[in-house]
Amino acid sequence: MLAAIWAQDEQGTIGKENRLPWHLPNDLKFFKQMTENNTIVMGRKTFEGMGSRPLPNRQTIVLTTDKEYHADGVLVYHTVSDVLDYAKTFSGITFIAGGSAVYENFLPHCDVLYRTVIHHSFEGDTKFPPVNWNDWTLINLSEGVQDEENSYAHQFETYQRKVSVD
Template sequence: MLIAIWAQDQNGLIGKEEKLPWHLPNDLNFFRKTTEGHTVVMGRTTFEGMGKRLLPKRQTIILTRNQEYHVPGAQVMHTVSEVLDYAKSSDTTTFITGGANVYQQFIPYCDQLYRTVIEGEFTGDRHFPEIDWSPFEKVASRQGDVDEKNVYPHVFETFQRKG
């Protein structure tokens, strides 16, 4: 199964200088709990923006056109078809985790989408790409808890491919 997972503000912003433009522990916890034990796919720029650290308890695939790129402990792939072949043969779920170009390439193949919408406007330089939402239907929506650590109202949404 192939699932895209991301957080965005109400205007579709997803990044600022290769990092998240907000701090929202609820979303980070959701991401961790959802993806642990599975495979995460990210572009090289996203990986490097995370400080070149592998996420614990997950298999990591880094997508890059650079044929010389190597990261100990991760798989490096160079094409969408390589990742799709991996996902088809894997016993675990494969999560697409960014950045914008990687989402653009993989959304047409995703079975589900997990989106956290942060109710606010932030500044940044990366937006979630324009996609065709018509193949998907929203199947779940849950308001996140707001508290002293999670100061931004947010909603966790799940979309399922129709049919």
């Protein structure tokens, strides 16, 4: 199964200089909970923005057009088709985890979307690509806990595609 997972502010901002423009431990915990023991796919800039190291207990795929690119502890793929072929044979969930162009390339193939909406506006240089929400059904919505560590109101949303993708 292929799923996208991301956090965004109210304007759809997802990044600034290849990093998250906010600190929200609840969302990091959610991301870890969802992706552990599965696969995450991200572009090279997103991977390098995370310190060029794979996250524990996950298979990381870095998608790049650079045929010479190498990073320790990750799989490096060069095409969307390569990732789709991997996802077909992987028994768990293959999560698309950024950046914007990677999301845009994989949205037509995703079965499920996991979106965290942060009820705030941040400065950023990267937005989530447009989604045709008519293709999706909201199947779960839960409010995140706002506290001294999580200073922004937020919610976790799960959407399922109305019609299955190939």
